[in-house]
Amino acid sequence: MKTKFFILVLTSLIGFSSALFAENLRMAYSSSPRSIDPFPYGGASTAGYKEHVFEALVAADDSPLLSTGWVWNSPTSLTVNLRRGIKFHNGEDFTARDVVYSACRMMYRVDGKRNLLTSSMGPISDVVEVDSHTVRFETKNPYPLWIQKMKFLSMLSASGGDLRPGPITYDPEGNCGIKSYPTRDDFENGNAAVGTGPFKHVSYSKTLAVLQRNDAYWGEKSIWEGVEISSVSNSGARLAGLLAGDYDVIENPTTEDVKALEDNSSFAYTGKPAWRTMFVVLNVDPKGAPGVSASDGSAPLSNLKVRKAMSLAINREAITDRLFGGNATVANQYAPSYRAGAPEMPGLEYNPEKAKSLLSEAGYKDGFTLSFSTPSDRYPNGVRVAQALTQYWSRIGIKVELNSQPWSVFAKARKAREMGAFFYGWGHPQGPAQMISFAFATRNKDLGLGSSNYSNYSSEAFDAAITSWAVETNPDKSNEHVASAMEAAMADLPGIPVYYTHSIWAHRSDLKINGRQDERTHATMVSYK
Amino acid sequence: MLSFTLKRLGQSSVLVLIMSVLVFFCMYVVSDPVAVLASDDFTEEDLIVLARELGVDKPIVVQYYQFISKLLQGDFGISFVYNQPVLPLILERLPATLEVAILAIMIGLCVGVPMGIYSGLNRKKKVTKAISFITTVGYSIPNFWQALLLIIVFAVWLKIVPASGRGDTTVLFGVGWSFFNLDGLRHMLLPAVNLAIYKICMQTRLARSGTQEVMFQDYITFARAKGLPRHRIIRRHLLRNILIPIVTITGLELGGLIAFSTVTESVFSWPGIGKLLIDSIHHADRPVVVAYLILITLMFVIINFIVDIVYAVLDPRIRHTQ
Numbered sequence: 001m002k003t004k005f006f007i008l009v010l011t012s013l014i015g016f017s018s019a020l021f022a023e024n025l026r027m028a029y030s031s032s033p034r035s036i037d038p039f040p041y042g043g044a045s046t047a048g049y050k051e052h053v054f055e056a057l058v059a060a061d062d063s064p065l066l067s068t069g070w071v072w073n074s075p076t077s078l079t080v081n082l083r084r085g086i087k088f089h090n091g092e093d094f095t096a097r098d099v100v101y102s103a104c105r106m107m108y109r110v111d112g113k114r115n116l117l118t119s120s121m122g123p124i125s126d127v128v129e130v131d132s133h134t135v136r137f138e139t140k141n142p143y144p145l146w147i148q149k150m151k152f153l154s155m156l157s158a159s160g161g162d163l164r165p166g167p168i169t170y171d172p173e174g175n176c177g178i179k180s181y182p183t184r185d186d187f188e189n190g191n192a193a194v195g196t197g198p199f200k201h202v203s204y205s206k207t208l209a210v211l212q213r214n215d216a217y218w219g220e221k222s223i224w225e226g227v228e229i230s231s232v233s234n235s236g237a238r239l240a241g242l243l244a245g246d247y248d249v250i251e252n253p254t255t256e257d258v259k260a261l262e263d264n265s266s267f268a269y270t271g272k273p274a275w276r277t278m279f280v281v282l283n284v285d286p287k288g289a290p291g292v293s294a295s296d297g298s299a300p301l302s303n304l305k306v307r308k309a310m311s312l313a314i315n316r317e318a319i320t321d322r323l324f325g326g327n328a329t330v331a332n333q334y335a336p337s338y339r340a341g342a343p344e345m346p347g348l349e350y351n352p353e354k355a356k357s358l359l360s361e362a363g364y365k366d367g368f369t370l371s372f373s374t375p376s377d378r379y380p381n382g383v384r385v386a387q388a389l390t391q392y393w394s395r396i397g398i399k400v401e402l403n404s405q406p407w408s409v410f411a412k413a414r415k416a417r418e419m420g421a422f423f424y425g426w427g428h429p430q431g432p433a434q435m436i437s438f439a440f441a442t443r444n445k446d447l448g449l450g451s452s453n454y455s456n457y458s459s460e461a462f463d464a465a466i467t468s469w470a471v472e473t474n475p476d477k478s479n480e481h482v483a484s485a486m487e488a489a490m491a492d493l494p495g496i497p498v499y500y501t502h503s504i505w506a507h508r509s510d511l512k513i514n515g516r517q518d519e520r521t522h523a524t525m526v527s528y529k
Numbered sequence: 530m531l532s533f534t535l536k537r538l539g540q541s542s543v544l545v546l547i548m549s550v551l552v553f554f555c556m557y558v559v560s561d562p563v564a565v566l567a568s569d570d571f572t573e574e575d576l577i578v579l580a581r582e583l584g585v586d587k588p589i590v591v592q593y594y595q596f597i598s599k600l601l602q603g604d605f606g607i608s609f610v611y612n613q614p615v616l617p618l619i620l621e622r623l624p625a626t627l628e629v630a631i632l633a634i635m636i637g638l639c640v641g642v643p644m645g646i647y648s649g650l651n652r653k654k655k656v657t658k659a660i661s662f663i664t665t666v667g668y669s670i671p672n673f674w675q676a677l678l679l680i681i682v683f684a685v686w687l688k689i690v691p692a693s694g695r696g697d698t699t700v701l702f703g704v705g706w707s708f709f710n711l712d713g714l715r716h717m718l719l720p721a722v723n724l725a726i727y728k729i730c731m732q733t734r735l736a737r738s739g740t741q742e743v744m745f746q747d748y749i750t751f752a753r754a755k756g757l758p759r760h761r762i763i764r765r766h767l768l769r770n771i772l773i774p775i776v777t778i779t780g781l782e783l784g785g786l787i788a789f790s791t792v793t794e795s796v797f798s799w800p801g802i803g804k805l806l807i808d809s810i811h812h813a814d815r816p817v818v819v820a821y822l823i824l825i826t827l828m829f830v831i832i833n834f835i836v837d838i839v840y841a842v843l844d845p846r847i848r849h850t851q
Contacts, residue, residue, distance in 0.1 A: 034611065042568055113582050113612055119575050184612070207694065207800045232693055232798040233808075236677050241692040244684035377811070408813040411564035415576075426569060438570055451572040 023225040025523050028238050028250040032231035036204045037187040038154035038195075039106055039115040047152075048520035049229060052211050053089075054154035054195035057082075057099070058147060060429065060518045062340060066094065066155055066196065072473040075142035080150075082133040086218040088157040089194045089201075096129040100168045101158030103127045104176035110183060120149045120448075127170040141446065142471035144478060148430040156182075157194050198222050198524060207231050211523075227523045242267060242506055249513065251521050253506040255325055255381060261506055271327045272515030274503040275336050275428040277435060278379065280372075280389065280496040282307060282421050285456040289420030291371025291401075294364060301420060305362035307493040311348060312355035313392045320499050323381050323388065327504055331497035333486050334439075335432040338500075339517075341475075342432040343483035345490060348497070355396045367397035374402070374423040375410040385498065386423050417454065425501065429518050433469055433482045440489050441466045457494035534834075541830040548826050552819045553596065557589050560813035562609045583609050596819070605823075606816035610809070615820045619802055624704050625695055626794070626801030630786035632708075632721035634779060637728025642775065644729070645736020646763065649744065660733065667730040676723045676796040683719060690715050693798040720797040724786055735778060739771030746770075773843055780836035788825040 029048065034041040038050040051060075057080060059065035070080040086094035103124070106117050124146070126138040137146060158168065168176055175181075182192030193201035198219065199211035211227040230247065232238040239257045241247045243264075253261065253269060261267050283289035286302040300306045320328040331337070333345040359367070370393065374386035383404050390400045405413070413419055426435035441449035442458040447470040462485055469481035505513050505521065512529045516522065563580045571579070580586040584595070599606060605615040648657040684692040696716035698705030707713025743749060744767070752762050791803035798804075802821065809817035841847045 040612070111612065114575075114578065119572065120570075205800070207798060230694055230798070234693075234796050234798065237680065237693045237796050237798055240677070240680040240685055241694075244680070244688060244692040246684070246691045246693070406811065408560035408565050408811055411567075412559075412561035412813075415561055415564035415567075430570075434570075443573075445572065445574070448570075448572065451575075452569050 023223065024228065025224040025226070025249070025526055026228045026230070026247045027521060027523065027526075028230045028232045028241055028247040029521060030231075030235070030238065030250075030252040031233055032206045033209070035184055035187070036193055036201065036209070037110075037182075037184045038156075040110070040113065042116055042152070044519045045231065047518075048522060049209060050154060051197065051520065051522055052199040052227065052229075053193055053197045053201050054156075055197050056151050056153050056155060058150045060151060060516065060520070062148070062431075070147065072144075073136075075471065075473055076139045078137045078139070078146065079130065080135045080137070082135065083218070084133055086196050087216055088159075088196055089214060089216075090157060090159065091216075092157050092159050094155065094157075094196055095132045096135045097132075097168060098155055098158045099135045100127050100129055100170055100176070101163075101178075102153055102156045103170060104168065104172070104178060105156055105181050106153055107172035108175050108178075108181050110181070116152050117149060120146075120152075121172070124170075129167050142473060144471065144473045145430065145448075151429065155196060156192075199227055202226075222524055223527060224523050239506065242508075248511060249505055249507040249521070249526055251503075251505060252380065253504055255323070255327070257506065258325060258327065258504060266509055267506060268509040269504055269506045270513040270515055271502040271504045272517060273329050273336065273338055274501045274519050275339055275517045276425050276501045276519065277331055277334055277336055277428070278385070278423070278425045278498050278501060279331070279334065280310075280421060280498065281419075281424050281439070281454050282310075282493075282495060283417075283419070283454065283456055284492075284494050290418050291373075291403075292368065292420040294368035295366065296363070298363070300362070300364055300368045300370075303362045304492065305358045306364065306368075307496065309355040309358040309362070309396060310393060310398070311493060311496045312351045312358065313396045314348075314389060314496070314498060315350045315392065316348065316499060317350070319385055319388055323384050324499075324502075327502045329500040329502065331499050333490055334426075334436050334495065334497055335428055335434070335482075335486065336500045336517075339428050339432045341479050341482060343479070343486050345486065352392075352396055359396055359398075364397075367399055369399045369401070370421055371401045371403060371419075372421045372423070373410060373413065373419045374404050375407045376404040378407045378410075379423075379425055380501070382423065389423070389498070414454065419454075422454075427519065432479075433466065433485065436462075436485055436489055437466055437470065440494055447471070455494035457489075457492065459488060459492055462488040462492070537830070537834055541827070544830065545823055545826050549597070549600075549819060549823055550593070552822050553593055553815070554589065556813065556815040556818055557592075562813040562815060565813045566609060596816075600823075605820040608809075608814055608817050610812045610814045610817075615816050618817065619805065619821060619824065622800055622802045622805050624706060625799060626787055626790060626803060628707055629717060629720050629724065629793075629799060629801065630783060630790065632717060633724035633728060633786055634783055636721060636725035637732050637782075638775075638779065640725070641729040641732025642736045645733040646740050646767070646771075648733065649737040649740025650763075652741070664730040664733050667726050670726075672723070672727070672792050673796060675726060676719075676793055679719050679723055680796070690718050692719075693796070695800055720790075720793050720799050723793050723797070724790060728782060731778065731782070732775060735775050736771055739774060740767060743767055743770045769843075773840060776839055776843065777836055780832050780839070784825075784829045784832045787828065 029045045031045045033046040033049040038054045055066050057067040066083055068081045068083050070078055072078055082096060088094060106115050107121060123139045123141055123143045124137060125140050128136045130136050170176060186192035188204055190201050198214055198217045200214050202210040202212050207230060209229045213222050213225050232241060235254050238250045239253055242250045258269050261269050282301045284302050286299055288299040289301050292301055294300050316330040320330055332347050335342040372390060374382055376383055386402055390402045393400045428434045437449050438452040440457050440462060442463050443450035447467060465481050465485035465488055469478055469485060472478040472481055503515055503519050507513055510529055511526055514525050516525060562583055562585060563576055567576055567579060608615050608618055611618060644660055648660045651657050680692050683690050694716055696707055696712035697710050698707050698713055699709040707717045749766060752766055791807045794801045794804040795807055806821050
């Protein structure tokens with residue numbers, strides 16, 4: 001009898017078509033946001049989602065968003081002018097007081113846990129309300145990177161029960177004198193999810209978030225009345241959802257999915273070069289690197305000729321054309337060459353014969369043994385590229401052992417510095433010098449440099465250029481320092497850039513996507529053709 | 530009865546303890562939550578602070594000791610990834626898994642048992658041979674591939690059900706269930722069918738072999754001789770006697786469905802505890818993995834216990850020999 005009931009249900013469902021047409025946009029992310037609280041977590045999904053509801057002073061593409069501009073009064077004092085006429089979703093005006101409040105909330109530790117900018121705001125000594133639409137940030141040392149960091153400081157409304165009227169004093173140790181801040185639950189049930197963004201929070205669970213258009217938005221109103229963001233981590237299921245009509249836009253289709261879409265006229269895909277450099281990190285320590293050995297007991301990776309040979313052996317164009325179908329860009333430096341502020345650099349040569357002779361010159365005519373690691377589940381086509389690299393190096397005589405591990409295991413080995421060579425990708429939301437400042441600078445706690453230096457690389461020329469960059473507030477001079485640093489690092493090759501990734505979105509063919517370069521997906525990217 | 534229960538309780542506690550030690554130390558050896566959760570711009574100081582926040586900066590034995598002492602007070606710890614207490618995190622996702630598991634079991638029983646009885650009673654017919662073939666194929670298809678096949682056929686080509694996700698829920702007793710509204714049922718159908726296919730094959734075979742065995746028993750012959758109609762023989766005599774192995778297997782399968790529907794939940798993006806387990810393993814979220822496995826161990830123990838009791842209830846012979 002239960003069987004009959006189900007047959008009945010099935011036949012009645014055949015009459016249903018998929019979602020009724022409405023101006024609702026349904027998107028599927030490839031991973032789920034960790035929380036709707038905009039302060040604690042980073043990651044593309046969390047960041048992409050929160051930007052619908054919350055905004056910051058600076059936009060992702062480095063332009064002013066809730067601000068109209070900024071000026072360095074001195075190397076340690078930054079005045080930011082706020083845009084007028086902006087209202088929060090609860091109707092309150094956006095003023096300088098909200099900026100101070102948001103800074104205080106960023107420094108407030110819920111359950112003692114840190115937030116996104118807790119250590120980045122270490123150099124901030126004061127946040128002052130100059131007047132209702134002007135804020136001044138005081139820093140302990142010159143801190144030009146603060147402008148980029150402000151992208152992550154979401155603006156909250158300084159309203160609600162516990163706040164006394166009047167200006168708020170920035171006092172991170174004393175929680176700015178405010179007794180209670182919104183908790184994660186307050187955000188998730190919507191009470192605190194009040195921002196200035198183009199959409200308002202309706203409901204949130206880890207697999208489905210529902211948003212509604214903010215009709216009082218200060219900027220261009222979205223064409224979408226509502227947005228539903230699902231998270232489908234299985235790429236096959238995500239594509240199936242698109243094809244079944246459950247979603248209008250999906251993130252990150254695989255290379256095979258993209259090929260399948262080319263033949264399907266109801267669907268299309270849009271690619272956009274992203275700000276992520278994929279490269280090989282090499283441990284250049286002259287004392288030797290784990291997993292790397294030569295018959296004479298020397299440290300091959302510490303020899304510049306060896307590193308140059310390894311770079312010459314790689315056919316980057318074959319990788320971007322064959323493995324990605326053109327949806328990747330050949331790399332010529334450590335930052336995406338199209339990132340604003342990245343210097344002009346010559347292309348990287350492919351010449352396996354020259355590579356072999358360089359290797360002999362270095363004393364490794366018979367090659368050496370190299371253990372090369374890659375995360376198996378983190379980068380699209382990551383393992384295939386690693387296999388290609390393995391083959392290219394094998395051709396010039398290096399015995400490569402490829403080690404592909406899940407991210408959780410890989411991360412542990414990397415942190416414990418157990419890997420001599422590994423494949424990795426760096427994003428650049430904070431500017432063209434982001435990767436090199438963390439990965440190649442000698443460790444410098446005060447300036448926040450070199451904290452991810454797994455290459456054990458230390459160069460005076462590079463350090464001089466990058467430390468000048470770290471304190472230079474003039475944008476043109478800053479770019480000059482980046483250029484010097486990039487040239488110095490590329491001359492030494494402590495890492496080998498391979499390619500820049502593209503973000504790909506698959507969608508209905510009647511839609512068009514104005515893609516972003518920071519790997520996030522936002523409803524305002526999507527419009528009708 | 531009492532000594533039986535106490536012995537079981539004792540065995541289960543030892544089992545849970547061993548399980549917790551194994552998982553705890555395995556996760557510690559294999560992955561490092563600080564490495565997984567740290568972002569690239571973390572300084573060394575940030576890493577140390579993160580380790581302290583997560584509670585992993587102490588020696589592993591101390592961590593285990595703290596974990597056990599909290600566990601004995603009913604506190605399963607805080608998730609590294611979500612920064613929420615673990616038990617509520619698991620419990621909030623449990624209804625989703627439960628409802629799909631229950632629907633799958635129901636489909637398995639309601640489709641499988643009648644098919645099995647039919648094939649047991651009509652051994653020579655062509656339909657029976659077809660059923661035999663189908664169940665063999667159903668057994669052998671890998672779950673993952675089967676799920677994607679169902680999605681392609683029913684969601685992409687026929688468009689009668691959505692491809693993934695959980696639909697609207699109706700709240701009953703403070704918990705949301707998908708059973709009671711159409712959208713929820715539509716979303717639940719494919720995952721449940723995916724899990725049910727294997728169950729149907731299993732139940733069909735069990736019912737068939739049980740039927741074949743029982744049909745030759747004396748009491749069936751006697752009932753036929755008495756002149757009882759066929760449907761009454763099937764319902765009253767046959768069904769009860771083949772039920773014992775079916776119930777036993779169903780109980781064990783229920784446990785397996787609840788605990789390990791990870792593949793189905795991943796493919797269908799079904800927000801249940803199986804998906805939570807897989808995601809937590811990927812992110813080295815040790816508190817969730819350990820708590821999950823302890824709860825699952827307990828669940829299996831309880832289910833086995835109940836099955837033993839039901840077994841005794843169903844079969845008077847067991848009751849009287851104990």
